[in-house]
Amino acid sequence: MSSPLTQTVHWDLTYDVHLGSTWGRFMQGLREQKILANSCPECSRTFVPPQAYCESCFVRTEQWTELPAEGDLEVFTVVWQGFTGGPKPPYAVGGIRLAGADTLLMHVVTGLDFSDPSTVRDQLPHGSRVRAVWAEDRTGQILDISHFEPAG
Amino acid sequence: MTNRVRPGPVHVVGLSCTPLLAEQDAVLDELVFDAVSAALSECALRKSDVGLSVLASMDVPDGRSISSGLTTAAAAGYLSDSYRLEADSGSAVAAAAQAVAAGDVEIAIAVGVHNPEHHAEDDAGRRRFLEQLSNLAFEPAFDRPVGMTAQTVYGMQAAHALHSGEVSLDDWAELSAAAITRGATGRRPGRSGPVTAADVLASAPVVSPLLDLMLPAPVTGAAAVVLASPARAARLLGRSAVLTGIGQATGDHTWTGDWLTRPGATTARAAADAYQNAELVDPGAEVAVVELSAPTPALHGPYLAALQLQGLAPERVSPSGGLASAHAGLANGIIRLLEAVEWLEQHQPRGRAVVHSVDTITGTVSEESTVVVVEGI
Numbered sequence: 041m042s043s044p045l046t047q048t049v050h051w052d053l054t055y056d057v058h059l060g061s062t063w064g065r066f067m068q069g070l071r072e073q074k075i076l077a078n079s080c081p082e083c084s085r086t087f088v089p090p091q092a093y094c095e096s097c098f099v100r101t102e103q104w105t106e107l108p109a110e111g112d113l114e115v116f117t118v119v120w121q122g123f124t125g126g127p128k129p130p131y132a133v134g135g136i137r138l139a140g141a142d143t144l145l146m147h148v149v150t151g152l153d154f155s156d157p158s159t160v161r162d163q164l165p166h167g168s169r170v171r172a173v174w175a176e177d178r179t180g181q182i183l184d185i186s187h188f189e190p191a192g
Numbered sequence: 193m194t195n196r197v198r199p200g201p202v203h204v205v206g207l208s209c210t211p212l213l214a215e216q217d218a219v220l221d222e223l224v225f226d227a228v229s230a231a232l233s234e235c236a237l238r239k240s241d242v243g244l245s246v247l248a249s250m251d252v253p254d255g256r257s258i259s260s261g262l263t264t265a266a267a268a269g270y271l272s273d274s275y276r277l278e279a280d281s282g283s284a285v286a287a288a289a290q291a292v293a294a295g296d297v298e299i300a301i302a303v304g305v306h307n308p309e310h311h312a313e314d315d316a317g318r319r320r321f322l323e324q325l326s327n328l329a330f331e332p333a334f335d336r337p338v339g340m341t342a343q344t345v346y347g348m349q350a351a352h353a354l355h356s357g358e359v360s361l362d363d364w365a366e367l368s369a370a371a372i373t374r375g376a377t378g379r380r381p382g383r384s385g386p387v388t389a390a391d392v393l394a395s396a397p398v399v400s401p402l403l404d405l406m407l408p409a410p411v412t413g414a415a416a417v418v419l420a421s422p423a424r425a426a427r428l429l430g431r432s433a434v435l436t437g438i439g440q441a442t443g444d445h446t447w448t449g450d451w452l453t454r455p456g457a458t459t460a461r462a463a464a465d466a467y468q469n470a471e472l473v474d475p476g477a478e479v480a481v482v483e484l485s486a487p488t489p490a491l492h493g494p495y496l497a498a499l500q501l502q503g504l505a506p507e508r509v510s511p512s513g514g515l516a517s518a519h520a521g522l523a524n525g526i527i528r529l530l531e532a533v534e535w536l537e538q539h540q541p542r543g544r545a546v547v548h549s550v551d552t553i554t555g556t557v558s559e560e561s562t563v564v565v566v567e568g569i
Contacts, residue, residue, distance in 0.1 A: 044217035046311050049255055057332050067333075089334050089447055115355075115452060117347030118400040119339070121316060123323030126339055133344045135452065143447040147338050157397045166355045182334050 062092040065104070070184035073174050077141055079103040085142040109172035110191055111138035116149050118160050130154040136170060136188055147172075148187040164190065202289040203425035204433040204566065206231035206418030207530045212380045212411040212518050214318070216307045220254055224266035224305050227414035231301065232268070235418055235430030242418075243297025245269040246288045248281035248304040248522045250553070252325050255309030267303050267416075280304070281415065282525025282549035282562030286438045288419050298424040303416040306521030318410045319343070319398075322521075329553045335446050342487075343407070345451060345555025347399035350490035352452050354401055361401055364489035365389035368406045368516050370506070375513015379534070380527070382409035382518030408487050408519030408552070415526035432541070433533045437470030437565035439463060443558050451556035455491055456498030459548060462563040463499050470565035472544075475500040479565075480543035481508045481535050483528040485550050487515055499546055499563065511535055525549035525562055536568040543568050 059067060062078065066089060069076040078101045079086045080094035088107060093100050116134030119127075132152055135144040149170065152163050164170075169191040178184035208230035210216075210223055224247065232238065245267040251259050260276035267274060277283050281304025288300035310321040326342040353359055369389045376385025387405065395404035419435070420428060441461035444450045450457055463475075472478055482501050486492040496502045496509065512518075512531040520527055525547075532545035547564040 044215060044311065046309075049309070055332070059333060063333055087447065095444075114449070115348045115352045117344055117351055118397075119344060119347070120397040120399065121319065121343075122339075123327055123341055124320045125324055126327060126341075131339065133339050133348070135348060135449065144449045144452070146335055146340055146446055157400060160400055161351065161354070181337065183337050 060092060062090050062101070066090050067180040069106070070182070071178045071180050073109075073178070075107045075109055075138060075172065077105050077107050077138070079105070086140055087143050088138050088141045088145050089143070105140070107138045107140045110169060111136045111141065113149065113164055113168045113170045113188070114144060114166065116164060118152065118154065118157070120157065134170075134188065147182070147185060149189070150187045151190040201422050202292045202435045203420045203422060204417060204435060204529070204533060205235040205420045205425050205428045205430040206233075206237070207416070207431055207526075207533055208234060209380065209415040209527055209530055210413040212382060212413040212520055214315070214411060215311065216412045218307065219262070220249070220259065220305055220307055221263045221266035223307055223414035224263045224303055227305070227416040228266065228268050228301060228303055231416040231418045235420075235428045237299060237418060237428070239268045241299050242268045242272060242301055244273040244288060244291045244300040246284040246300070246302050247274070247276040248279055248284040248302070248525070249276060249306070250278045250522060252328060253306070253308040253322070253521065263305065268301055273297070279560055280522050280525045280549050280551040280562065282528070282547070282564065283440065283560060285417060285525060285529060285564060286440055286562055289435050289438055292419050292421050295421070298421045300419045301416055302419065302526060303414060304523035304526050305414040306523045307412040308521070315410055322410065326553055331446065340446065342552055342555040343399040345557050346407070346488045346490070347402055349452055349455055349556055350402050350488055351400065353490045359490070359493065361393070362389065364406055365392040367489040367492055368392045371510060371513045371516035372405065374511060375517020378512050378517065380518050381513065382411040383516070402488055402490070406489055406516070408515040409517060411518045411520050413520045413523055415520070415523045415530060417526050417529060431533060432569050433536065433566050434569050435564055436567055437466035437468070437472065439465030439467075439469070439563045440561065442560050443556060446557050451559065455556045456494035458559050458561040459495050459550070459563065460498035462561040466563040466565050472565060475546070476503040478544055479504065479546050480540045481511060481532060482546040482548065483512060483532040484510045484514055484548050485524060485528060487519070487550070487552050487555070491556070495548060499548060501546065519552075522551070529564060529566065532566055536566070541568045
């Protein structure tokens with residue numbers, strides 16, 4: 041096939057995404073190196089990221105608590121072929137269940153040796169303990185947690 | 193959420209698909225026009241006969257804000273009822289069928305188009321762009337900044353499934369090789385074959401544990417279906433199939449983890465409704481073939497179980513090769529319907545097929561599943 045005739049078009053938009061009071065409180069906590077969670081008054085599930093309401097019970101959440109910055113790595117994947125504008129591969133992304141939380145927080149995971157793709161999965165078995173590593177400059181966003189690393 | 197669709201009998205009288213290519217040298221509306229006009233020709237209908245057209249496309253891959261402004265007329269929607277869904281075309285089929293079943297219109301068209309406005313030299317380049325769009329579709333405060341994409345979700349779901357010990361990478365390589373090989377001899381191959389399990393295992397790692405040949409073969413194109421009321425269908429040429437059941441369901445956010453541990457849950461909810469509509473009591477015994485939309489071999493088993501079709505012979509599961517052979521983005525739902533109807537025409541003219549489609553923009557996170565029961569008549 042000959043190369044199709046195309047015209048380069050560029051979209052460049054900057055959004056200021058509203059965080060609301062619930063996520064705003066969480067992000068403010070990150071600046072202070074605190075991971076804040078909230079809970080449903082009916083089913084008692086604890087949410088990180090926090091939720092303004094429990095989607096299951098459909099009631100407002102309450103009861104804020106600070107969770108330890110450690111948890112279990114429930115799953116992770118190594119991205120060998122990334123996306124345009126994304127991090128340089130290889131890198132790992134995982135689902136972390138922080139101690140005391142009923143939900144998964146997605147984040148970058150480090151501490152893996154990427155030299156042999158066939159061995160990566162066994163380096164951090166299901167349920168491995170990981171801890172948050174804080175960014176030096178924190179501005180109230182999820183990347184105030186720089187990444188999670190094996191906790192020992 | 194489950195969307196209960198009560199279609200009644202809605203007849204399929206026209207079905208068409210453009211050639212599926214790695215990249216189309218065409219404007220979106222040209223592809224839509226080609227698919228719609230060919231589908232109308234099959235049943236000798238004209239644009240003026242169409243009461244409603246429903247288009248499935250998405251602005252971000254289309255490279256245009258409100259890209260439906262370009263495609264509405266090509267979907268036979270000019271000066272008639274027309275709307276666009278940013279969803280897989282399976283949802284467009286459900287919406288069009290609902291309008292016919294409700295008696296709102298006698299003839300409705302559903303059309304899906306997928307031709308991401310990006311030029312790349314190979315599949316890896318096309319995937320990098322599609323993954324960038326996928327990242328944009330994730331929640332912007334928590335998931336997008338940490339690099340979540342459809343492929344990372346599929347990789348994690350596959351890793352979680354491997355951890356269970358009930359499946360192996362070798363099983364998935366066999367499944368993928370068989371699908372690609374089947375599809376290579378079909379009408380719409382996106383990958384050439386034959387391919388062996390060893391070929392699959394030797395392909396490049398993309399998002400562990402998934403390898404290149406385990407992921408969908410990205411192709412582009414458009415597909416359209418013309419639906420008619422029973423009274424109108426009786427006076428028309430064209431296809432002889434009827435939709436007897438449709439169900440739809442939507443999955444949950446990242447943090448619940450259902451997308452990881454219960455990836456077939458949305459499909460199961462959609463299937464329950466579709467089967468109830470179609471009075472399908474024992475799917476394993478009553479369904480001849482299924483066109484499945486499994487974006488990875490790790491989802492093959494969970495989706496089949498959700499459809500209660502795990503007992504179906506392997507050659508009756510996506511005889512077309514499914515997404516491993518060719519995946520045309522949001523046009524996929526109608527292409528799966530086309531493949532199922534063609535299989536019935538060729539093998540069991542009065543048989544019953546199940547058509548399963550999902551959107552893949554955020555993987556199994558917030559997944560929309562559509563299940564359609566179609567019968568030959």
